[in-house]
Amino acid sequence: ATIAAQSRATDWYTQFALVQLQNMQSGNLSTARSVATANTGKALFDHFRATIPPLQLLVDQDIAAQQQRLTTFLWLTLDVSTAMALAAVIMFSRAFVTHATALRHQLDVLILASTQLERGDLTVRTTELTSLELHVLGQNFNAIANALELQHRSLEQRDVMESVLRINTILAGSLDLQTCIEDFLDALLSVLDLHLGALYLYHP
Numbered sequence: 001a002t003i004a005a006q007s008r009a010t011d012w013y014t015q016f017a018l019v020q021l022q023n024m025q026s027g028n029l030s031t032a033r034s035v036a037t038a039n040t041g042k043a044l045f046d047h048f049r050a051t052i053p054p055l056q057l058l059v060d061q062d063i064a065a066q067q068q069r070l071t072t073f074l075w076l077t078l079d080v081s082t083a084m085a086l087a088a089v090i091m092f093s094r095a096f097v098t099h100a101t102a103l104r105h106q107l108d109v110l111i112l113a114s115t116q117l118e119r120g121d122l123t124v125r126t127t128e129l130t131s132l133e134l135h136v137l138g139q140n141f142n143a144i145a146n147a148l149e150l151q152h153r154s155l156e157q158r159d160v161m162e163s164v165l166r167i168n169t170i171l172a173g174s175l176d177l178q179t180c181i182e183d184f185l186d187a188l189l190s191v192l193d194l195h196l197g198a199l200y201l202y203h204p
Contacts (some may be wrong), residue, residue: 004051004054008044008047008048008050008051009048011044011047011048012041012044012045012047012048015040015044016037016040016041016044016045017041019037020037020041023037102130102131103131103134106129106130106131106134107134109126109127109129109138110126110129110134110137110138110141113125113126113138113141113145114141117141117145117148122145122148122149122152123145123149124145125142125145126138126141126142
């Protein structure tokens, strides 16, 4: 249709338009204004105009095909984008669940260690934690536990030394053997945290 329209347009231009231009330039106005010349030009133009509807139909079909390809491309792009977004959401959800599970496990470790320390186990320590914030918290917990354990040992050693000094003072402070023995036993019971009633009950 495009070739036919171009051919008809060329025929009209060469067989009528150029001829009319030559007639006017040469002064042959009667031929240029004749009915025969006008009919020839009209016939040539009608032939050209007859090619317009098929050409318009071809253009419309081409536009429809382009629109269909564009629509298909847009739907394909939308499907791919939706699939990629869904995959990203799934991956993010799995990563979040994994991170939350690991964080919960580390929190359980800290809670268990705190419970053991509260019950008097001064030797409890936390393990290495992967979370930066919880790792710092675990290190602080270990430092507190170390300080409490050292303080407890220091107090125990001080109590022992005070008891030894007290016993030595008792042994060196009296020449009466009976009094010395009674004071020594009182001091020893105080050190051992026992009562005379318990010894009496234990006596065979």
